Amino acid sequence: MKLSIDVRAIDGLARTGVITTPRGELPTPLFMPVGTRGAVKTLSSEDLEQLGIPLILGNTYHLMLKPGADLVADLGGLHRFMDWGGHVLTDSGGYQIFSLTPKVTDQGATFRSTYDGSTHHLTPEGAADVQSKLGADIQMVLDVCPPLPSTDRVIRDAVVRTDLWADRARRAFLDGAGWRTDRGLDQAQFGIAQGGVNLQLRREGAQRTVAHDFDGYAIGGLSVGEPREQMLPALAAALEHLPGDQPRYLMGVGDPASIVEAVGLGVDLFDCVLPSRHARHGTILTSEGRIMIKNLAYERDEGPLDPACGCPVCARWSRAYLRHLFRVGEPTGARLLTIHNVTWLSDLVTNLRAAIAEGRFDATRRAVLDVWG
Ligand SMILES: [Zn+2]
Numbered sequence: 001m002k003l004s005i006d007v008r009a010i011d012g013l014a015r016t017g018v019i020t021t022p023r024g025e026l027p028t029p030l031f032m033p034v035g036t037r038g039a040v041k042t043l044s045s046e047d048l049e050q051l052g053i054p055l056i057l058g059n060t061y062h063l064m065l066k067p068g069a070d071l072v073a074d075l076g077g078l079h080r081f082m083d084w085g086g087h088v089l090t091d092s093g094g095y096q097i098f099s100l101t102p103k104v105t106d107q108g109a110t111f112r113s114t115y116d117g118s119t120h121h122l123t124p125e126g127a128a129d130v131q132s133k134l135g136a137d138i139q140m141v142l143d144v145c146p147p148l149p150s151t152d153r154v155i156r157d158a159v160v161r162t163d164l165w166a167d168r169a170r171r172a173f174l175d176g177a178g179w180r181t182d183r184g185l186d187q188a189q190f191g192i193a194q195g196g197v198n199l200q201l202r203r204e205g206a207q208r209t210v211a212h213d214f215d216g217y218a219i220g221g222l223s224v225g226e227p228r229e230q231m232l233p234a235l236a237a238a239l240e241h242l243p244g245d246q247p248r249y250l251m252g253v254g255d256p257a258s259i260v261e262a263v264g265l266g267v268d269l270f271d272c273v274l275p276s277r278h279a280r281h282g283t284i285l286t287s288e289g290r291i292m293i294k295n296l297a298y299e300r301d302e303g304p305l306d307p308a309c310g311c312p313v314c315a316r317w318s319r320a321y322l323r324h325l326f327r328v329g330e331p332t333g334a335r336l337l338t339i340h341n342v343t344w345l346s347d348l349v350t351n352l353r354a355a356i357a358e359g360r361f362d363a364t365r366r367a368v369l370d371v372w373g
Helices: 045-050 060-065 069-074 077-082 094-098 124-134 152-175 199-210 228-239 256-264 274-280 319-327 331-357 361-372
Strands: 005-011 014-020 025-028 030-035 055-059 087-091 109-112 119-122 138-140 188-193 216-219 248-250 269-272 283-286 289-292
Touching: 005 331, 014 331, 025 030, 025 331, 030 274, 030 331, 055 060, 060 069, 060 087, 060 094, 060 119, 060 124, 069 077, 069 124, 077 087, 077 124, 087 124, 094 109, 119 124, 124 138, 124 152, 152 188, 152 199, 188 199, 199 216, 199 228, 216 228, 228 256, 256 331, 256 361, 274 283, 274 331, 283 331, 319 331, 331 361
Parallel strands: 030 055, 030 269, 055 087, 087 138, 138 188, 188 216, 216 248, 248 269
Antiparallel strands: 005 014, 014 025, 109 119, 283 289
């Protein structure tokens, strides 16, 4: 199911629009929280609905190992399993698998489970099949994620093998026509362009990916430790070669400065564990920058986490109370801080839509960079 973006406004290269899927509409730019193992950590599907989150990311690597794709399929797919009516995008597992130093051949990747040490083999076709069983609205191809820094040769090999795998994944996906989500909706499949921070390889990675005519496109292998001054030109080089009428998704990028810069280059979709992980470690995103909730300064602070935030936690509870919960390790503390951080980052991206539509994106961008750059 080819997804197109109906661009409603542009400001420079930044764009805002709507991606229409068989399940509904996704307004862009959009941040999707990460629900690695079938839940955004500490939150329920009901929480996400109340926060107005339309799309979450599920993790193929984790879900195929536990509880297993067949079990999820038998129980009606991830949507029914989670009782979640919003969209689900599943990553292919490439990023996690490549962080485990797998044995990789043209055939696929062999890796060990972090749960029990058992050996698994994932091919491009297998990753498509697993994601079909999970019933994602959007599935991602299995790609080769080279570590950074890597030599140009290693990155070039990753681009070439990603291209080979993309071809096989696309064929498997199209041959499996009939793959459906829980409600019998057509799934979409996105390609992933690699290329490290080498501009020529980034262009080539994008061109090779587009040649397979995917339903949308992602840029992978960025924000893996390289400075932003290297990431942004590499991102721009890839975006230049992706079709303007289809979704563009920057994988794994969640810091506010990188998000606003990437929107400025024309990215539509983002995911990152940053807001939920930060919350569990007591790092709070606010309009004035990060704060550490454990700090003594908040012991008697009756104000909200961020006076400018519209989340239900800021409407109700004080920094002093949330600090106390965090310090004594109450699970409720992690949950409330996650609700704030996820809403805060999601709202930051949502607010960029109006800024683009009203022709004030650059002023908004500079204001975000003043705090987060
Ligand atoms: Zn808040």
